Amino acid sequence: MNVLEVEGLHTYYGKSHILHGVSLVVPEGKIVALLGRNGAGKSTTLRSIIGLTPPREGAIRVFGHATTHWAPDQIAGLGLGYVPEGRRIFPNLTVEENLLVPMARPGPWTVRRVFESFPRLAERKSNKGSQLSGGEQEMLAIARTLMLNPKILALDEPSQGLAPLIVREVFNIVTEARKEGVSVLLVEQNVRATVAIADHAYVLDNGSIVYSGPAAEFAKDEQRVRALAGASAEKWEMED
Ligand SMILES: Nc1ncnc2c1ncn2[C@@H]1O[C@H](COP(=O)(O)OP(=O)(O)O)[C@@H](O)[C@H]1O
Numbered sequence: 017m018n019v020l021e022v023e024g025l026h027t028y029y030g031k032s033h034i035l036h037g038v039s040l041v042v043p044e045g046k047i048v049a050l051l052g053r054n055g056a057g058k059s060t061t062l063r064s065i066i067g068l069t070p071p072r073e074g075a076i077r078v079f080g081h082a083t084t085h086w087a088p089d090q091i092a093g094l095g096l097g098y099v100p101e102g103r104r105i106f107p108n109l110t111v112e113e114n115l116l117v118p119m120a121r122p123g124p125w126t127v128r129r130v131f132e133s134f135p136r137l138a139e140r141k142s143n144k145g146s147q148l149s150g151g152e153q154e155m156l157a158i159a160r161t162l163m164l165n166p167k168i169l170a171l172d173e174p175s176q177g178l179a180p181l182i183v184r185e186v187f188n189i190v191t192e193a194r195k196e197g198v199s200v201l202l203v204e205q206n207v208r209a210t211v212a213i214a215d216h217a218y219v220l221d222n223g224s225i226v227y228s229g230p231a232a233e234f235a236k237d238e239q240r241v242r243a244l245a246g247a248s249a250e251k252w253e254m255e256d
Pocket residue numbers: 029032034052053054055056057058059060061
């Protein structure tokens with residue numbers, strides 16, 4: 017069963033035509049990666065799905081509901097959690113206060129569970145958001161969304177600007193969420209780290225999907241990675 021189905025999206029910012037017929041699916045309990053270079057349209061795809069920038073053409077179904085023109089809060093209400101780019105946590109609230117901001121929905125993720133799973137956040141629970149490192153802020157942003165106990169988690173470049181070791185820690189959270197049955201749409205430029213945890217990979221270029229296949233296969237084809245993933249392929253080289 018697919019928890020998310022996206023079909024033929026055409027999304028615009030004013031007169032700029034950004035997405036040219038983007039289609040993708042997220043099967044239940046899987047991690048689906050949406051890769052692509054800077055400016056490819058990854059964030060726009062996420063914004064279309066979560067209702068912030070609705071498409072002008074195309075269809076979106078969340079758990080079978082035709083949500084294409086629903087408001088963001090209605091879509092979120094179906095259990096779609098979104099972690100935006102750039103870790104928008106509250107800098108003046110403590111870690112614990114940040115976690116208590118969302119109206120938590122019942123489920124496995126509670127403040128206690130977050131602190132058990134992310135000892136780093138537990139150590140910092142009385143620190144203000146502004147005192148956290150980039151990696152800790154990203155963990156907090158993800159943990160805060162997990163407090164909504166989403167059934168689908170959509171993440172926009174969680175690894176951005178983080179050291180490889182921290183990326184691994186952040187991605188561990190994502191795989192842990194999958195273990196709880198959460199389905200994940202992971203938007204990334206960090207190809208290597210992403211294909212290591214993803215089940216399926218899509219590559220977006222210039223507003224169109226140019227590759228779709230098992231993540232493991234994509235990972236093996238380094239030439240394809242370099243050709244399609246642009247900037248992130250350089251990262252691949254650097255980390256080897
Ligand atoms: N608010 C906006 N208004 C106009 N153009 C935008 C806006 N946001 C993004 N774009 C353009 O849309 C294209 C896709 O951007 P985006 O979806 O953010 O790409 P990605 O997330 O893959 O880096 C880029 O060319 C970008 O300049």
